[in-house]
Amino acid sequence: xxxxxxxxxxxxxRLYTASRLLTQAYHPLLGEHGLTYPxxxxxxxxxxxxxxxVNDIAKRLLLETNTVTPLLKRMEAxxxxxxxxxxxxxRQMIVKLTKKGRGLQKKLTDVPETVGNAVICxxxxxxxxPGLFVMLDDIIKQLKQ
Amino acid sequence: xxxxxxxxxxxxxRLYTASRLLTQAYHPLLGEHGLTYPxxxxxxxxxxxxxxxVNDIAKRLLLETNTVTPLLKRMEAxxxxxxxxxxxxxRQMIVKLTKKGRGLQKKLTDVPETVGNAVICxxxxxxxxPGLFVMLDDIIKQLKQ
DNA sequence: TATATTTGCATCGTGAACGATATAAATAAC
DNA sequence: GTTATTTATATCGTTCACGATGCAAATATA
Numbered sequence: 001x002x003x004x005x006x007x008x009x010x011x012x013x014r015l016y017t018a019s020r021l022l023t024q025a026y027h028p029l030l031g032e033h034g035l036t037y038p039x040x041x042x043x044x045x046x047x048x049x050x051x052x053x054v055n056d057i058a059k060r061l062l063l064e065t066n067t068v069t070p071l072l073k074r075m076e077a078x079x080x081x082x083x084x085x086x087x088x089x090x091r092q093m094i095v096k097l098t099k100k101g102r103g104l105q106k107k108l109t110d111v112p113e114t115v116g117n118a119v120i121c122x123x124x125x126x127x128x129x130p131g132l133f134v135m136l137d138d139i140i141k142q143l144k145q
Numbered sequence: 146x147x148x149x150x151x152x153x154x155x156x157x158x159r160l161y162t163a164s165r166l167l168t169q170a171y172h173p174l175l176g177e178h179g180l181t182y183p184x185x186x187x188x189x190x191x192x193x194x195x196x197x198x199v200n201d202i203a204k205r206l207l208l209e210t211n212t213v214t215p216l217l218k219r220m221e222a223x224x225x226x227x228x229x230x231x232x233x234x235x236r237q238m239i240v241k242l243t244k245k246g247r248g249l250q251k252k253l254t255d256v257p258e259t260v261g262n263a264v265i266c267x268x269x270x271x272x273x274x275p276g277l278f279v280m281l282d283d284i285i286k287q288l289k290q
Numbered sequence: 291t292a293t294a295t296t297t298g299c300a301t302c303g304t305g306a307a308c309g310a311t312a313t314a315a316a317t318a319a320c
Numbered sequence: 321g322t323t324a325t326t327t328a329t330a331t332c333g334t335t336c337a338c339g340a341t342g343c344a345a346a347t348a349t350a
Contacts, residue, residue, distance in 0.1 A: 004257040005250065007189050007205065011264065011274065012171065012182075014281040015164040017207050020337075021288035022157045027338095037157070038306060044152050055328060060152065062162050065329055067307050074305080091315045091328040105150065112149040119156065121287040123280045129156065132280050135268045136159040142266040143166035165307075172308090183336065200298060210299055212337050219335080236298040236345045 025118050029111050033104060039075055040108075042068070046081065046097050047105050053092040054083075062144070080104070170263050174256050178249060184220055185253075187213070191226065191242050192250050198237040199228075207289070214238075225249070 007013055023037045030040050038061075045060050046052065058068040072095055075081045080101040086092030124132065152158055168182045175185050183206075190205050191197065203213040217240055220226045225246040231237030269277065 002192070002250070005189055005192055007186075007193070009257075010189070011277070012164070012167045012260065013186060013189075013206075014278065014285065015160055015167055016182075016186075018281050018284045018288070019157070019160040019164040021207070021285060022160055024338090025288055026157065036305065037161075041152075041158060041161075044150055044155070044158075047147070047150055048152070053328075054330095061158075062166070064308060066309085066331080069330060071306070086328095089316070089328080093329065105147070112154075115157065119284050119287055121283045123283045124287075128280065132156070132277070133159065135273065135277055136163050138266045138268045139163045139264050140159065140166060142264055142269075143163075143170060169308090181335065198298075199300095208336095209338060211301080211339085214300060216336075231298095234298080234346070238299065 022115070022119065025115050026111070029108070029114060033107055034078060035080075035104070038063075038067075038071055039080070040111075042071065042075065042095075043080070043097075043101065043104060043108075046095065046101065050102075051094055051096045053086060053094055055092070057095060062140075075101075167260070167264065170260050171256070174253070174259060178252055179223060180225075180249070183208075183212075183216055184225070185256075187216065187220065187240075188225070188242075188246065188249060188253075191240065191246065195247075196239055196241045198231060198234075198239055200237070202240060207285075220246075 003009055026037050026040065030037060035043070041061055042057060045057050054065055054068055054072065057072075058065045061068070072081060072083060072093075076083050079098055082096045082098060083093050084096070086094050120126075148154060171182050171185065175182060180188070186206055187202060190202050199210055199213055199217065202217075203210045206213070217226060217228060217238075221228050224243055227241045227243055228238050229241070231239050265271075
């Protein structure tokens with residue numbers, strides 16, 4: 001009885017574990033450059049579009065500003081980004097890549113492929129990944145409300 | 146150029162986000178009983194088999210003991226589990242459910258279904274979830290080494 | 291049996307996550 | 321134009337995660 005409580009029947013535990021383990025796979029690659037995985041996510045956002053307010057970065061990553069603000073301060077301390085008051089709206093804090101922050105893109109050029117290769121296995125291949133993306137995107141969309 | 150750095154092409158970001166959002170979905174249901182999601186996972190493990198050493202619980206959840214130990218201490222403080230030195234091996238710390246810990250199973254009986262329903266959507270249905278489980282299990286197995 | 295190694299757990303420090311709350315600037319309502 | 325509300329960000333407290341390290345009990349080795 002109570003198979004519903006079995007760990008093997010839990011979607012959330014699988015997501016939680018897969019997320020942690022895959023983040024761990026990034027660790028040696030990013031740590032070499034003094035980065036954490038959430039900091040790497042901020043870089044992905046800024047590499048796509050530089051000079052964004054805190055709020056835009058947080059929304060893109062589906063995080064709260066109270067998570068992102070301290071993270072950005074650490075990145076500022078490491079000279080990866082600058083933070084400066086917005087011109088038109090003084091409430092905003094505009095985050096901008098430094099030369100070092102932009103330069104990290106080249107240094108991390110092999111990271112996506114390295115990590116991508118690490119997860120390739122029986123049921124997870126270039127052919128099946130798009131289907132996995134659809135399901136995860138649906139779950140995220142659903143839970144965002 | 147550099148589509149490989151686009152957030153939309155990242156498996157890890159999807160897992161990370163889906164995991165966080167699904168954990169958030171548990172929050173109101175568990176918080177009502179003073180539980181966090183990782184504490185709920187410990188309960189799932191102990192409900193399956195009571196009286197386990199810290200190490201067995203940690204291994205089951207693929208966590209380190211330095212994560213699990215403080216978590217168990219909080220659960221002990223909340224009178225959900227007891228922790229006592231092992232008889233045959235004095236290094237072990239045996240974790241056992243209290244009456245309250247066992248009783249929580251009945252109180253949380255609706256949680257799996259409630260959360261399960263919350264993720265049902267277009268591409269995630271009782272028919273497609275098993276396929277998703279296979280892929281996530283493969284990823285976990287692969288990353289465990 | 292004395293010493294070395296392994297094992298199980300704990301402590302410490304750092305960096306997320308996140309709920310709750312605070313503050314100042316911008317905007318809306320009166 | 322003054323007051324009320326919303327918005328953008330920050331601060332605070334608690335709980336994970338997790339690498340690094342410490343310590344005592346158990347086991348292996350000499």
